[in-house]
Amino acid sequence: MRAELELIEAASPTGTARRNGRRYRPAPEPEYAQRSRVDEARIQRAVREILAAIGEDPDREGLLDTPARVARAYGELFAGMRQDAGVHLARQFDQEHAGDDVVMLRSIPFSSMCEHHLLPFTGRAHVAYLPDHGKVTGLSKLARTVDVFARRPQLQERLTGQIADALVEHLDPRGVAVMIEAEHSCLRLRGACKDEAEMVTTAFRGALAHDRELRTEVLGMMRK
Numbered sequence: 498m499r500a501e502l503e504l505i506e507a508a509s510p511t512g513t514a515r516r517n518g519r520r521y522r523p524a525p526e527p528e529y530a531q532r533s534r535v536d537e538a539r540i541q542r543a544v545r546e547i548l549a550a551i552g553e554d555p556d557r558e559g560l561l562d563t564p565a566r567v568a569r570a571y572g573e574l575f576a577g578m579r580q581d582a583g584v585h586l587a588r589q590f591d592q593e594h595a596g597d598d599v600v601m602l603r604s605i606p607f608s609s610m611c612e613h614h615l616l617p618f619t620g621r622a623h624v625a626y627l628p629d630h631g632k633v634t635g636l637s638k639l640a641r642t643v644d645v646f647a648r649r650p651q652l653q654e655r656l657t658g659q660i661a662d663a664l665v666e667h668l669d670p671r672g673v674a675v676m677i678e679a680e681h682s683c684l685r686l687r688g689a690c691k692d693e694a695e696m697v698t699t700a701f702r703g704a705l706a707h708d709r710e711l712r713t714e715v716l717g718m719m720r721k
């Protein structure tokens with residue numbers, strides 16, 4: 498439903514539209530949202546091709562709307578392609594006395610698409626940093642940052658590093674730690690592992706890369 502609403506608003510970014518029978522003027526979309534739009538017509542053509550290639554009939558009733566549905570879903574799944582984490586992390590405030598303390602957002606749920614198979618991998622991200630001179634961002638901005646990088650064709654290792662680097666770049670903290678635990682459908686569906694194996698990746702920057710004791714403490718908080 499969300500994707501359809503976005504599509505309606507996208508169709509008339511400056512004009513008026515109707516919602517519940519009433520005319521209204523949709524709010525202009527932020528620039529990054531406009532730039533992140535996918536070429537839906539092209540995806541639809543490609544999905545028809547895939548269906549034909551596996552021996553299906555793209556024109557049978559059950560599959561008629563599939564290319565359009567996949568195109569809308571991809572629009573959402575890859576919305577992070579041209580989004581900039583800096584837009585979210587620019588929202589900062591000074592918090593006195595926060596200088597030395599760990600700020601952590603644990604168990605941020607995310608879903609991403611493995612770039613090798615275009616199959617989803619889903620799990621949780623734990624993000625921690627050590628603010629410098631009390632320079633912090635809102636916790637919701639950490640979750641947004643995870644989303645910006647997750648909603649692209651991805652590798653879990655790179656996703657972990659990109660989140661850490663974005664925090665380093667925009668918050669200039671003393672240290673960063675990111676841990677991601679995820680299940681990969683490409684492993685499960687293709688029978689490579691029969692149990693619910695989880696892949697765990699970490700990225701450490703700054704003081705959390707050098708200070709072993711501090712790192713152990715933060716890891717302990719993440720695994721709680």
Ligand SMILES: [Zn+2]
Nearest residue numbers: 611613614683
């Ligand atoms: Zn894969």
